């Protein structure tokens with residue numbers, strides 16, 4: 001039997017995608033649209049539709065019934081398009097300036113029509129090129145504090161919260177994260193991508209029992225702790241930037257999970273860039289300035305998150321115990337420890353697992369690339385194992401200096 005959701009599904013092409021925007025009456029003449037497929041992610045098609053006469057443009061993002069990066073041999077639910085659409089809508093309720101405007105969603109065809117953000121640049125490439133964004137930390141701190149608080153038990157009625165958990169179960173995409181982030185990179189699994197040169201180091205890395213024990217605890221937290229509606233994949237490929245604008249995209253991995261996972265994903269990708277700059281930045285003085293910007297971005301992210309989250313608990317919190325001194329503060333301390341641990345897992349996964357990062361993989365000098373990958377693994381493992389000892393942002397900033 002064909003699943004209900006796939007009854008009238010067809011994959012769009014550059015020739016048929018105009019039909020997705022026709023009824024919006026946004027363009028003057030859809031026949032005149034210039035269309036290109038610009039998706040560079042692992043899972044979906046992304047079409048850019050431009051009308052030269054008016055200068056207007058839109059994005060149509062469509063899920064395929066399989067994971068694009070692997071092909072039809074890896075079937076994947078179309079439900080992820082609905083999850084992404086609903087998650088963008090929820091974020092727009094609290095941080096409309098930090099997400100793209102969504103114009104339309106078609107559930108059966110699994111596509112969403114949204115604002116074209118081509119005037120922005122994807123953060124990952126922008127960082128690799130050494131560009132600085134002074135508002136980035138404040139914006140991501142605000143995004144995380146607002147989206148996570150307003151979907152947590154500190155804010156929601158228990159019935160609403162449980163309905164949210166049910167609406168965003170997202171089991172297939174969670175399973176991808178459970179495998180690719182929390183399991184496969186800690187074992188000799190065939191999804192990993194490990195060159196012959198680095199394999200001896202990784203083989204040693206896999207001998208670390210303490211690391212595996214701590215990674216297991218973090219995986220169990222990811223599986224069981226329904227703290228708030230997460231973005232679920234907040235890496236630097238999911239953030240668009242300009243000098244004065246930040247937009248978070250691609251929340252198809254959204255589900256109700258541990259808050260530190262979003263913050264940890266962001267932190268890990270800053271750290272991977274921090275390490276990789278040793279190869280990308282030729283001048284030592286520039287390297288230090290850029291690394292200071294990355295450290296400062298993380299400091300602002302964390303401080304903005306913690307300050308806003310605590311303030312929201314105080315002013316808008318519905319959780320009976322919020323007013324008891326220390327309750328919200330201790331929760332934020334727990335989020336800090338989780339953030340470091342989850343960041344460690346994301347660093348390990350983006351270094352040797354499936355879906356690695358250009359920050360490291362575009363380093364052309366092979367011995368330098370291997371050395372930096374080893375550093376990324378060692379730093380990730382240190383975060384996983386020492387997450388309870390690095391107490392607070394200042395201790396963390398000192399830890400970074402020693403990388």
Ligand SMILES: Nc1ncnc2c1ncn2[C@@H]1O[C@H](COP(=O)(O)OP(=O)(O)O)[C@@H](O)[C@H]1O
Pocket residue numbers: 038039040041042043044045046059061100114115116117118122237238249250252
């Ligand atoms: N709203 C948008 N405006 C402009 N380009 C976009 C937009 N959304 C996605 N893209 C482009 O498509 C790429 C893949 O999008 P993404 O949502 O990350 O897809 P996937 O889910 O496949 O990872 C982005 O890196 C970006 O280049």
Ligand SMILES: CSC[C@H]1O[C@H](OP(=O)(O)O)[C@H](O)[C@@H]1O
Pocket residue numbers: 040041042043067069176177180233237238250354355
């Ligand atoms: C087989 S999915 C691998 C990987 O891809 C996702 O990233 P994106 O959608 O941003 O390309 C996610 O990080 C998954 O873990």
